[in-house]
Amino acid sequence: MAEPFLIGDSMTGGYGNGPDILHDCTIAVEKGEIAVIVGPNGAGKSTAMKAVFGMLNLRSGAVRLDGEDITALTPQARVAKGMGFVPQTQNIFTSMTVEENLEMGAFIRTDDISDTMAQVYDLFPILKEKRNQPAGELSGGQRQQVAVGRALMTKPKVLMLDEPTAGVSPIVMDELFDRIIEVARAGITILMVEQNARQALEIADKGYVLVQGANRFTDTGKALLADPEVRRSFLGG
Ligand SMILES: Nc1ncnc2c1ncn2[C@@H]1O[C@H](COP(=O)(O)OP(=O)(O)OP(=O)(O)O)[C@@H](O)[C@H]1O
Numbered sequence: 001m002a003e004p005f006l007i008g009d010s011m012t013g014g015y016g017n018g019p020d021i022l023h024d025c026t027i028a029v030e031k032g033e034i035a036v037i038v039g040p041n042g043a044g045k046s047t048a049m050k051a052v053f054g055m056l057n058l059r060s061g062a063v064r065l066d067g068e069d070i071t072a073l074t075p076q077a078r079v080a081k082g083m084g085f086v087p088q089t090q091n092i093f094t095s096m097t098v099e100e101n102l103e104m105g106a107f108i109r110t111d112d113i114s115d116t117m118a119q120v121y122d123l124f125p126i127l128k129e130k131r132n133q134p135a136g137e138l139s140g141g142q143r144q145q146v147a148v149g150r151a152l153m154t155k156p157k158v159l160m161l162d163e164p165t166a167g168v169s170p171i172v173m174d175e176l177f178d179r180i181i182e183v184a185r186a187g188i189t190i191l192m193v194e195q196n197a198r199q200a201l202e203i204a205d206k207g208y209v210l211v212q213g214a215n216r217f218t219d220t221g222k223a224l225l226a227d228p229e230v231r232r233s234f235l236g237g
C-alpha cells in the first residue's frame with residue numbers, strides 16, 4: 001500500500017509539560033477520501049487533530065503530508081502546504097462580518113480570492129445573503145458554515161474539521177454532512193472528528209475509534225458500523 005495522503009503516524013505527546021494524552025496514535029486519510037475520528041468525550045480526538053495540524057509538541061511519531069515529513073512545521077507553514085483546519089471551538093471571528101471572516105481565511109494568499117469566495121457562497125448560499133452581518137449574529141449551523149468556508153479560502157488539499165455539526169439540529173446536521181460530501185467530491189481530502197458517530201461513519205471511507213488517546217478500532221466506516229462491539233460500546237447498540 002502506498003503512503004496515505006496525510007498521516008499522523010504513531011503520535012505520542014501531550015500539552016506543555018503535562019502527561020501524554022496521545023499514546024502511539026495513528027490517524028491517516030487517503031487522497032480524495034473522508035476519514036472520521038469518533039470516540040468518547042476526552043478520548044483525545046481534538047488533541048489528535050491538533051497534533052496533525054502542528055499545535056502539539058510530539059514526543060514521538062511523525063506527521064507526513066503527500067510523503068513529506070512536516071512534523072517540524074508550524075501550523076501556518078502547514079496551511080501553506082495545503083492543510084485547512086476548523087477547530088472545535090472559537091472557529092470564527094464573531095464581531096467581524098461573514099465576508100471579513102472569509103477574507104481573514106485567505107490570509108496567506110496574495111492572489112485574487114474572489115473566485116474562491118464565489119465558490120464558498122455557491123456552497124453555502126445563506127452566507128452570501130448574510131455576508132455583511134456580524135458572524136456572531138448567525139445561527140449555530142450558519143456559524144459552522146462560516147468556519148468551514150473560512151478554511152476553504154486557502155484552497156486546501158486536505159480539510160480537517162473538528163466536530164463541524166456540534167450543537168446543531170438533526171436537519172442542519174444532515175445538510176452540513178451533504179455539503180462536506182460535496183467538498184470531498186470536489187477533490188478535497190477530509191479528516192474530521194464527529195460526535196454524531198453513526199451518521200459520520202456512514203459517509204466515512206475510513207473510521208477511527210479513539211479511546212484514552214489510543215487507537216481502539218480502525219476500519220472502513222461500513223465495517224465499524226457492522227461491528228457488534230463497536231456498536232455496543234460506541235454507537236449506542
Ligand atoms: N489545552 C489543554 N491543556 C491540557 N490538557 C488538555 C488541553 N486540551 C485537552 N486536554 C486534555 O486532553 C484530554 C483529551 O481531550 P480532547 O479535547 O482531545 O478530547 P476529545 O476527544 O476531543 O473530547 P470531546 O469529545 O469532549 O471534544 C482530556 O483529558 C483533556 O482534559
Ligand SMILES: [Mg+2]
Pocket residue numbers: 045046047088162
Ligand atoms: Mg474534542
